[in-house]
Amino acid sequence: MTAVETHSQAVGPLGDGPVPPLAVEGLRTAFLRRGERTEIVRDVSFTLERGKTLMLLGESGSGKSVTARSVLQLYGRNADITGSVRMNGKELVGVRDSEMRTIRGGVIAMVPQDPTGALDPLRRIGSQIAEVIRVHQRTPKQSAVRRAEELLAQVGIQDPKRVAASYPHELSGGMRQRAVIAIAVSCDPQILIADEPTTALDVTVQKQILDLISTLREETGTAVLMVTHDVGVAADYGDRVAVMYRGRLIEQGAARSVLENPQHPYTQGLLAAQPRPGVPRGTLPTMIAWSPEATGPEAVAS
Numbered sequence: 001m002t003a004v005e006t007h008s009q010a011v012g013p014l015g016d017g018p019v020p021p022l023a024v025e026g027l028r029t030a031f032l033r034r035g036e037r038t039e040i041v042r043d044v045s046f047t048l049e050r051g052k053t054l055m056l057l058g059e060s061g062s063g064k065s066v067t068a069r070s071v072l073q074l075y076g077r078n079a080d081i082t083g084s085v086r087m088n089g090k091e092l093v094g095v096r097d098s099e100m101r102t103i104r105g106g107v108i109a110m111v112p113q114d115p116t117g118a119l120d121p122l123r124r125i126g127s128q129i130a131e132v133i134r135v136h137q138r139t140p141k142q143s144a145v146r147r148a149e150e151l152l153a154q155v156g157i158q159d160p161k162r163v164a165a166s167y168p169h170e171l172s173g174g175m176r177q178r179a180v181i182a183i184a185v186s187c188d189p190q191i192l193i194a195d196e197p198t199t200a201l202d203v204t205v206q207k208q209i210l211d212l213i214s215t216l217r218e219e220t221g222t223a224v225l226m227v228t229h230d231v232g233v234a235a236d237y238g239d240r241v242a243v244m245y246r247g248r249l250i251e252q253g254a255a256r257s258v259l260e261n262p263q264h265p266y267t268q269g270l271l272a273a274q275p276r277p278g279v280p281r282g283t284l285p286t287m288i289a290w291s292p293e294a295t296g297p298e299a300v301a302s
């Protein structure tokens, strides 16, 4: 089954051009519980480009987080992951856990939804960042501590020395997410996976964090995969958008094309259901009318 490709060329995993930082092809993730197998991610393919953001957009429960976590092979034996996830051409599906641990936080870094869960509550922020630097880059302690403070400054923290000496509970949610981003970018990742990175934050802080990720991407050329259910975020920060519904990508393409001229009925319904100032929020007529089980999503050539 092919996702609708809106006004852009088909997403070949390798194509004729340079090897992309991340190429996912035919990814399937099923969870195994009490002998029962539930497939959550179904035949998902996409490619990340250097210095660009791909937005994985969809409703709650559509499988966005499971897709992101499957790329990082975060489920161990609880899930059966098949298909292909190539990082700079190297296959990640099936690699040993020990190797994946080096890749995570090294070439690929993740910014989770909730910064609180990502930080050790009993250790100072600076020491947590320095430890990641030392593990991945074998840097001496003193230079790792200095580098941690530089990173805190780079993610927009005004007084990095004080924040480095603080425990997570002494910081606001926005500051904690900045610290988590500092950890994520500490090893100069080529790929950053951000799973709804602003869900736990106040509205005003949300924009600051999204702007920060955008600035870091521009400065470093990191490829970003961001999970969101928010069409506005996808429009404002996405170069490309891939729309997910019930575990499948049903449409993907340049952000403007997908969001201004969606070809797939589900995407059309998703956009029509977005709240707009002064317009009462309607039901999801297209989504109710369209069911993948009934007809299967059709590929629309454009």
Ligand SMILES: Nc1ncnc2c1ncn2[C@@H]1O[C@H](COP(=O)(O)OP(=O)(O)OP(=O)(O)O)[C@@H](O)[C@H]1O
Pocket: 031, 040, 058, 059, 060, 061, 062, 063, 064, 065, 066, 067, 078, 196, 229
């Ligand atoms: N570890 C797991 N074991 C079994 N099922 C899971 C697991 N993690 C997620 N699921 C199921 O997979 C489905 C998709 O979840 P997922 O978290 O990927 O959705 P999502 O699109 O990211 O939405 P949300 O924004 O609400 O997290 C859900 O039905 C969820 O219950």
